[in-house]
Amino acid sequence: MSGNTFGEIFRITTFGESHGAALGVIIDGVPAGLPIDMEFIASELSRRRPGQSALSTARRESDTPEILSGVLNGIATGTPLAIIIRNTDQRSRDYSNVEHIFRPGHADYTYNAKYGFRDYRGGGRSSGRETAARVAAGAVAKLFLATLGVNITAFASEIGGVKAEKFFPEEIEKNPARSPDPDAAAAMAEAVAASAAAHDSIGGKVGCRITGVPAGWGEPVFDKLDALFAHAMLSLGAVKGIEFGAGFETAAMRGSENNDPMRPGVPPFVTNRAGGILGGISNGDVIEFTLAVKPTPSISALQKTVDDKNTPRDLEITGRHDPCIVPRIVPVVEAMAALVLADCALRQRCARLD
Numbered sequence: 001m002s003g004n005t006f007g008e009i010f011r012i013t014t015f016g017e018s019h020g021a022a023l024g025v026i027i028d029g030v031p032a033g034l035p036i037d038m039e040f041i042a043s044e045l046s047r048r049r050p051g052q053s054a055l056s057t058a059r060r061e062s063d064t065p066e067i068l069s070g071v072l073n074g075i076a077t078g079t080p081l082a083i084i085i086r087n088t089d090q091r092s093r094d095y096s097n098v099e100h101i102f103r104p105g106h107a108d109y110t111y112n113a114k115y116g117f118r119d120y121r122g123g124g125r126s127s128g129r130e131t132a133a134r135v136a137a138g139a140v141a142k143l144f145l146a147t148l149g150v151n152i153t154a155f156a157s158e159i160g161g162v163k164a165e166k167f168f169p170e171e172i173e174k175n176p177a178r179s180p181d182p183d184a185a186a187a188m189a190e191a192v193a194a195s196a197a198a199h200d201s202i203g204g205k206v207g208c209r210i211t212g213v214p215a216g217w218g219e220p221v222f223d224k225l226d227a228l229f230a231h232a233m234l235s236l237g238a239v240k241g242i243e244f245g246a247g248f249e250t251a252a253m254r255g256s257e258n259n260d261p262m263r264p265g266v267p268p269f270v271t272n273r274a275g276g277i278l279g280g281i282s283n284g285d286v287i288e289f290t291l292a293v294k295p296t297p298s299i300s301a302l303q304k305t306v307d308d309k310n311t312p313r314d315l316e317i318t319g320r321h322d323p324c325i326v327p328r329i330v331p332v333v334e335a336m337a338a339l340v341l342a343d344c345a346l347r348q349r350c351a352r353l354d
Contacts, residue, residue, distance in 0.1 A: 016084075031144060050129075062088065154330045156326045157204075159326050168181070199299060220279075225282055230242050245288055
């Protein structure tokens, strides 16, 4: 396996580079008969696209999806569904100074170690722009999950140390930070602006809440639902950690504090410290997890590094980059969660006779 494919039944393979002609995805396993709403796919890509606000890169891409196969008269045919997103505003000249220099915090050194060669134009496959293809595929997965009543909401729970203390989901798309707390959103934007003014960047946390998943999704042992989410989320270059429910706080708890008491009802849980997953299988409660997102590694402040001859070099990164990745990764997190759940939904149909 080359590492470019994800999923078992609802299966995607992405291709393309940050500064190539286009990015794309081939989706296999889309149930025949599913209506494919191109406006919805385009709107999901628009949430991820660059140039949205002062909190994102100034690169301008329309990110218009083009379907090449697998759809007839707006309906999925059941055959491989191919989508491409053309690059129209790449400026490869911005990267001419790093052709032979490794950028700190990037995959330059490791890609060179693996292949003996690397695409220095924005990082190639290691660029965050690769996630456009994932969002397109995730939009199709969302269309399928909507028929099952599943809803996925990701949001900025923290940026630069500023935490969202309130949760109003209707506020998320109303502010550039994508925070569910409008008061925190303003402070988050100020923190991003301050770091950008200092030629630096900041990170944060992304929360995700999923409703409508019935009890029973996920596979025993190696394909536990939380393990699949972890695989999906940690495949995003900016994500450095994940926790479910009470997460790392459970390390200081007793069992009597951590266990979720049960009562008659569906779901039967009084609390949700498990984050909606027990034994790697969904328990019917809200699925909740939080991601740690690192600061953007491309900063214009002077950094110490080496070149491909292992010679010490000083580097100032130029070009157009996000001062904070958190707001734009929100729709990507939703897309990856949707891909996990679409696959689990189809796998669950094989689990029992009824």
